[in-house]
Amino acid sequence: MEMVLSFEKNISLAKQGNRRELARLLTLIESGEKLNIEESKSWVLGVTGPPGVGKSTLIGVMIEEWVRRGEKIAVLAIDPSSPKSGGALLGDRMRMASADNGESVFIRSLATRNHPGGLMPFLDSMIDLLSYCGWTKIIIETVGSGQSEIRIVAFANRIMLVDGPDRGDIIQAEKAGIIELADAIVINKSDLPNADNATNSIRKSLEYSNKNNDTVVMQTSSINNDGITELIEELDNLRVNKERNILRIKERLISAWDHKLLSNPSLDEILLDLQSGAINLDEALENI
């Protein structure tokens, strides 16, 4: 009881703008603490796309524009589990640092490697906490477009896929199904050759794959500040597409399901029984 009360005090301090408290609470959530936070999801954007296409740079310039408009932005930067991620993460932070003007921007990085069971158990609570504390726009950045990134961005209520002028990467994304989930597909580095080609082929593949498609397809150059205000207008005015929303909810459900399974106290026992042939898969599921 006392614990709960002391968290309440921390939460109210974080809500008043105390960043140190906010950081501490996020750490608590990450370590598995259940905080009693009102569910209050505001505007959550999931950003994903192949490595190096300019996601962090783009997020940085978007943040600058949003801050000018009076928004308060929190970024959860989620690194891949690769050994290289430590350095890349630092780079990200430095690139975003120019936009980090005090009160209006909060950046937190998360390492997936610390959470073999996935980020699901706490990502949702982190979003709730940030929303409750008055961060009007929450951005989740992940690298890549595989199944685990899809799972992560599915916790956002709008998804932006960023690609570069090189077509190779997006084909991977198509395979993983991220294109179906994306509300907006942005071809960044429009200052480079081939951006038009890349944009056209994305438009084409959307035409082929979807029936009534309203996916926003845009070009930006984050280094020249081209297309940024247009992109922001599109994202701010995005209408929730029911089919994509259901796909997102499905991914969240799968995450929750996986977490239930992997955190089952008799998992080890069940695995041993499966190995010895004492039970079959159906019986294992029954037990779980």
Ligand SMILES: Nc1nc2c(ncn2[C@@H]2O[C@H](COP(=O)(O)OP(=O)(O)OP(=O)(O)O)[C@@H](O)[C@H]2O)c(=O)[nH]1
């Ligand atoms: N020409 C050009 N280069 C850009 C643009 N945006 C970003 N870059 C450059 O692309 C490189 C990668 O940018 P990042 O913002 O780190 O890309 P990222 O997608 O966040 O990379 P990861 O997080 O490592 O996947 C940097 O050298 C940027 O300066 C752009 O619009 N045009």
Ligand SMILES: [Mg+2]
């Ligand atoms: Mg990045």
